[in-house]
Amino acid sequence: MSDEDGVQLEARLEEQEAFDPPEEFVEQANVSEKSIYEEFEENWPECWEQAADLLDWEESYDEVLDASNPPFYEWFTDGKLNASANCLDRHLDERGDEAAIEWVGEPLEEGNRTYTYEDLHREVNEFAAALREMGVGEDDVVTMYMPMIPELPIAMLACARIGAPHSVVFAGFSADALATRMNAADSEYLVTCDGYYRRGDPLDHLNKANDGLAGVEHFVSDAVVVERLRDGDGFGHDLADDQRTYADLVAEQAGETVEPVERDAEDMLFLMYTSGTTGQPKGVKHTTGGYLSWAAWTSQAVLDIEPEDTYFCSADIGWITGHSYIVYGPLALGTTTMMYEGTPDYPERDRLWEIVEEYEANQLYTAPTAIRAFMKWGSEYPDRHDLSSLRLLGTVGEPINPRAWKWYYKHIGDKSCPIVDTWWQTETGGMMVTTLPGIGTMKPGSAGPPLPGVDAQIVDTDGTQVDAGRAGYLTVQKPWPGMLRTLYKNDERYIDEYWREYSDTDSDDMEDWVYFPEDGAKIDDDGYITVLGRVDDVINVSGHRLGTMEIESAIVGVEGVAEAAVVGGDHEVKGEAVYAYVITEEGYEGGDGLRLRVVGGIEDAIGPIARPESVVFTPELPKTRSGKIMRRLLEDIANNDELGDTSTLRNPDVVEDIAASVSDD
Numbered sequence: 132m133s134d135e136d137g138v139q140l141e142a143r144l145e146e147q148e149a150f151d152p153p154e155e156f157v158e159q160a161n162v163s164e165k166s167i168y169e170e171f172e173e174n175w176p177e178c179w180e181q182a183a184d185l186l187d188w189e190e191s192y193d194e195v196l197d198a199s200n201p202p203f204y205e206w207f208t209d210g211k212l213n214a215s216a217n218c219l220d221r222h223l224d225e226r227g228d229e230a231a232i233e234w235v236g237e238p239l240e241e242g243n244r245t246y247t248y249e250d251l252h253r254e255v256n257e258f259a260a261a262l263r264e265m266g267v268g269e270d271d272v273v274t275m276y277m278p279m280i281p282e283l284p285i286a287m288l289a290c291a292r293i294g295a296p297h298s299v300v301f302a303g304f305s306a307d308a309l310a311t312r313m314n315a316a317d318s319e320y321l322v323t324c325d326g327y328y329r330r331g332d333p334l335d336h337l338n339k340a341n342d343g344l345a346g347v348e349h350f351v352s353d354a355v356v357v358e359r360l361r362d363g364d365g366f367g368h369d370l371a372d373d374q375r376t377y378a379d380l381v382a383e384q385a386g387e388t389v390e391p392v393e394r395d396a397e398d399m400l401f402l403m404y405t406s407g408t409t410g411q412p413k414g415v416k417h418t419t420g421g422y423l424s425w426a427a428w429t430s431q432a433v434l435d436i437e438p439e440d441t442y443f444c445s446a447d448i449g450w451i452t453g454h455s456y457i458v459y460g461p462l463a464l465g466t467t468t469m470m471y472e473g474t475p476d477y478p479e480r481d482r483l484w485e486i487v488e489e490y491e492a493n494q495l496y497t498a499p500t501a502i503r504a505f506m507k508w509g510s511e512y513p514d515r516h517d518l519s520s521l522r523l524l525g526t527v528g529e530p531i532n533p534r535a536w537k538w539y540y541k542h543i544g545d546k547s548c549p550i551v552d553t554w555w556q557t558e559t560g561g562m563m564v565t566t567l568p569g570i571g572t573m574k575p576g577s578a579g580p581p582l583p584g585v586d587a588q589i590v591d592t593d594g595t596q597v598d599a600g601r602a603g604y605l606t607v608q609k610p611w612p613g614m615l616r617t618l619y620k621n622d623e624r625y626i627d628e629y630w631r632e633y634s635d636t637d638s639d640d641m642e643d644w645v646y647f648p649e650d651g652a653k654i655d656d657d658g659y660i661t662v663l664g665r666v667d668d669v670i671n672v673s674g675h676r677l678g679t680m681e682i683e684s685a686i687v688g689v690e691g692v693a694e695a696a697v698v699g700g701d702h703e704v705k706g707e708a709v710y711a712y713v714i715t716e717e718g719y720e721g722g723d724g725l726r727l728r729v730v731g732g733i734e735d736a737i738g739p740i741a742r743p744e745s746v747v748f749t750p751e752l753p754k755t756r757s758g759k760i761m762r763r764l765l766e767d768i769a770n771n772d773e774l775g776d777t778s779t780l781r782n783p784d785v786v787e788d789i790a791a792s793v794s795d796d
C-alpha cells in the first residue's frame with residue numbers, strides 16, 4: 132500500500148459510520164444466522180431454553196417462565212442446579228488440565244498463577260469445606276472485600292457450592308461502604324485480605340476492613356483473611372481471635388470435597404450492591420438458574436467465547452461486569468479467563484498490550500473510560516506489541532464516543548475484530564443491547580439492536596414509542612432470565628425504582644409491566660439504539676432537552692480532546708446552560724484556539740442551542756471508583772455551590788483543583 136493509499140484509507144475510516152463484521156470472524160462466529168431475531172421473537176419465552184441448555188441441571192425445570200405475579204417473575208421453575216458444579220465439575224473430564232484462570236499479579240517480579248480446572252476445583256472444594264466448618268449454612272450471605280486476587284473467585288464459587296449467596300464489595304470502597312453493605316445484607320461472614328499492591332507499593336487493606344467491621348451492627352462470626360502481602364511488606368497486623376488466615380483454613384481441609392448443594396433455579400446466587408452514583412446502595416438480587424444461563428448465553432453469543440479461548444476482561448470482579456464476564460459466564464463455558472490485578476499504566480502504559488501478547492488473548496472486554504485513556508496516551512504503546520491473537524473487542528459501562536470507538540477498532544483490533552458495545556446494568560445481570568458480532572453491522576457510538584428475545588423500546592414520557600431519531604427513555608417491555616428478582620428485602624423499592632414509572636402496578640398481566648432502567652436513548656431507522664446516558668444527565672436549555680452524552684461525544688470528536696464532561700448549571704434566561712470540562716490529549720494544550728474548536732464541534736453536531744456557557748480545561752475529571760464521571764460535583768462547581776460528598780471518588784482532590792481553576796479565570 133502506498134502512503135497515499137494509506138492516507139486515503141485513513142480519511143475514509145474517519146468518515147465511515149458503519150462497519151461490517153470482518154469476514155474471517157463471521158465464518159467462525161458462534162451465532163451467524165440473522166434468523167435468530169425472528170426465531171426468538173416467535174418462540175418467546177421458550178427461546179430461552181437455549182440459554183438454559185448451556186447448563187447442566189440436576190433436575191430439569193417445569194416452566195420456562197412463570198409470569199403469574201409480575202414483576203416478581205420466576206424463570207426455569209423448579210429446576211435444580213449448582214453454579215459451582217456448572218463452572219467446575221462438569222469441565223473436569225475434558226478440560227481438567229486446561230487453565231481456568233490465568234492470574235497476572237502485581238508486583239511483576241513475583242510471577243503469576245495458573246489455575247487449571249482441576250486446581251480450581253480442588254481449592255474451591257477445600258474452601259467450601261472450610262466455610263461450612265465456620266458455620267456458614269445455605270442462604271447465609273457471605274461478604275467479600277478483596278481486590279483482584281484468585282481467592283476472590285474461589286470464595287465466590289465456594290459459596291455457590293454450599294448455597295450461600297455472596298456479596299462482593301469492591302476493594303476500593305471505604306470502611307463505611309463495607310459496613311453499610313454488611314448491615315443491609317445481615318451478613319455475618321467476611322472474607323478479606325491483609326493488603327495488596329498498587330503500582331508496586333503495598334497497600335493496607337485489613338485496617339480498612341477492621342474499621343468496617345467495627346461499624347457492623349450485628350454479630351459477626353469468624354472473618355477470613357487472605358495473606359496477599361509478601362513477608363516484610365505487612366503492616367504489622369495482628370489477627371484478632373475471630374480471624375483466621377485463608378491458607379490455614381484451606382490447609383486444614385486439604386483434599387476435602389464438598390458435594391455441590393442442589394439449588395432451586397430461583398434461589399439467590401448473589402447480592403450485588405450497585406455502585407451508587409445515585410442514592411442509597413441497592414441490593415440487587417440475582418438467582419442461580421436465570422442469571423447463570425444469561426451470563427453463559429451472552430458470553431457465548433456476544434463475546435463469542437469458545438472453550439479453547441483465552442478471554443480477557445479488564446474489569447474488577449467487584450463490579451457486575453467481573454461477576455458475569457470474568458467469573459460466571461466464561462467459567463460456565465469452560466474457557467480460560469484472565470484476571471489482572473494491576474493497573475494498565477504500570478510499569479508502563481503498554482501493560483495490557485503486553486499481557487494480550489504474552490497470553491495470546493482472543494477477546495478483550497473493557498470500558499470506554501479505559502479506551503479514552505489509551506487514546507490519550509497514544510498508539511505507540513499498542514504498536515509495540517503483537518495483538519494479532521485478538522478476535523473480538525468489547526466495551527461496557529458508558530456510551531462510547533465514535534472517535535474512541537474508531538481508535539479501538541483500528542489500533543487495538545487492526546480493523547479485523549468486531550466491536551461489541553454492550554449496554555446493560557447490574558440489574559440486568561448481563562448484556563441486553565448490542566450487535567451480535569457475527570451478524571450485525573457496527574455503528575460507532577450506537578450499541579446496536581436489542582439482543583434476540585429482548586424487547587427494548589424507546590418511549591416518551593407517556594410510554595409511547597418515539598420515532599426514529601428522537602430521544603426518549605429506554606425501557607424493556609418483557610422480562611428476561613438474567614433480570615434482578617428484587618432489591619434485597621425490599622420488594623416495594625424494587626417496584627418503585629424500576630417498574631412504577633411505566634407500569635400499571637395494579638395489573639397481574641405481564642403486558643402491563645415495563646422495566647425502566649433510567650437511561651435515556653434514541654433509536655435509528657435500523658432499530659439501533661444509542662444510549663445517551665442516565666436520565667438525570669439531561670440538561671434543559673430553554674426547554675430543549677439535551678443529553679450530556681451527546682454533547683460530550685461532540686466534544687471528544689474534536690482533535691486534541693481526550694475526554695470531556697458536560698453538566699447543566701443554572702442560567703437566568705435559559706433555565707439551564709451547558710458547562711463543559713475538557714481534558715486535552717497528550718501534545719495539545721487547552722487555550723482559546725481549542726476552546727473555539729470545541730464550541731464549533733458542539734454547534735456542528737447538535738446546534739447553537741447547545742453552545743456551552745463555559746469550557747474549562749482540566750487535567751482530570753472527578754470519577755467514581757468504577758470510572759464513571761461524577762457529574763453532580765461538576766454541577767456544584769458550575770453553580771458555585773458548596774461541594775457535595777466526595778468520599779466515593781477515586782480522585783477526591785481533583786474537585787477542589789477544578790473549582791480553584793474556575794474561580795481563577
Ligand code: ATP
Pocket residue numbers: 405406407408409450451526527528529530531552553554555556557558578648649650662663664665759
Ligand atoms: P448506580 O445505579 O449505582 O447509580 P451505575 O448505574 O453506574 O450506578 P452499573 O449498573 O454498573 O451502575 O451501570 C449501568 C449503567 O451504565 C447503565 O444504566 C448505563 O447508564 C451505563 N452503561 C452501561 N453500558 C453502557 C453502554 N454500552 N452504553 C451506554 N451506557 C452504558
Ligand code: MG
Pocket residue numbers: 405556
Ligand atoms: Mg444504575
